[in-house]
Amino acid sequence: DVKVTQSSRYLVKRTGEKVFLECVQDMDHENMFWYRQDPGLGLRLIYFSYDVKMKEKGDIPEGYSVSREKKERFSLILESASTNQTSMYLCASSYLGTSGYNEQFFGPGTRLTVL
Amino acid sequence: AQSVTQLGSHVSVSEGALVLLRCNYSSSVPPYLFWYVQYPNQGLQLLLKYTTGATLVKGINGFEAEFKKSETSFHLTKPSAHMSDAAEYFCAELSGGYNKLIFGAGTRLAVHP
Numbered sequence: 001d002v003k004v005t006q007s008s009r010y011l012v013k014r015t016g017e018k019v020f021l022e023c024v025q026d027m028d029h030e031n032m033f034w035y036r037q038d039p040g041l042g043l044r045l046i047y048f049s050y051d052v053k054m055k056e057k058g059d060i061p062e063g064y065s066v067s068r069e070k071k072e073r074f075s076l077i078l079e080s081a082s083t084n085q086t087s088m089y090l091c092a093s094s095y096l097g098t099s100g101y102n103e104q105f106f107g108p109g110t111r112l113t114v115l
Numbered sequence: 116a117q118s119v120t121q122l123g124s125h126v127s128v129s130e131g132a133l134v135l136l137r138c139n140y141s142s143s144v145p146p147y148l149f150w151y152v153q154y155p156n157q158g159l160q161l162l163l164k165y166t167t168g169a170t171l172v173k174g175i176n177g178f179e180a181e182f183k184k185s186e187t188s189f190h191l192t193k194p195s196a197h198m199s200d201a202a203e204y205f206c207a208e209l210s211g212g213y214n215k216l217i218f219g220a221g222t223r224l225a226v227h228p
Contacts, residue, residue, distance in 0.1 A: 004158070009156075031213055031214055033215075035218075040124060040220055040221075041220055042119075042121075042205060042218040042219050042220040042221050043159075043205065043216075043218040044218075045215060045216075048213060048215065050213050056213070058215075090158060090159070092158075092159075094214045096213070096214075101147050101164070101166060101209055101214060102214050103161055103164075104161075104214060104216065106151075106158030106159040106160070107158050108156070108157055108158045109156075109157075109158055
C-alpha cells in the first residue's frame, strides 16, 4: 500500500512564527504536491515538485515556500505565519509517468491554526 | 481559466435513496476527470476516474459516474445510499502536466436514517 504521512495532524502556532509541515511518501514517487483545503473552496495547489530540488508554484504560492532535498520528503514552509493561513494542509504524491494520468495519493492532512 | 463546478455544497439523502452529486468541467479538450471522497479526519481517496473509452465509469463502494461531453458534466451517482457514504466528495480535472489536478469546491453528503 502507498503511504503518505504528514508529521502532525494538528498544529497551533502564533502569528509571525516560522512553520514547517513535513510530508513523507514510501512509494518512490517523483511528484509531490501541497494543497490547502478550505470550506467552500475545495483544494487549491500551493506548490508541487517533480524531482529532488525541483519545485513549481501552484495556484496560491504567496506566503509559502517548499523544500525537497530527498525524493521521499517534501516540506512546506510558512516563513512568517499569519492568521489567514489557518487551514487544512494536504500532501499528495504520484508517479511522474510519461503519458496519461497517475493517481495522486493523499496524506491524512495537517490542521494548522495560527493565533 | 480551467474550472470545475460542483452544484450544491451540501446534499442530504435518506438511507436507501439515490445519491446524485453534480459536477461540470470547463475544459474544451478531452478531459481526464475524477471523483475523490474524503471521510472525516482522513485524506482524499480516489473513487473513480474517466480517461478515455466508456463514458460510464464504475468506481468503488457502488458509485458510478457518466461523462457527458455535450453537457460538460461528470455527475456521480449511487442507486442506494448507505450511512457509511456520509463524507465530502470532490470532483477534479487533470490540468496541464505533472498530474496536476483542479478541484471543485466539494459537496458534503449527509445520509440520514
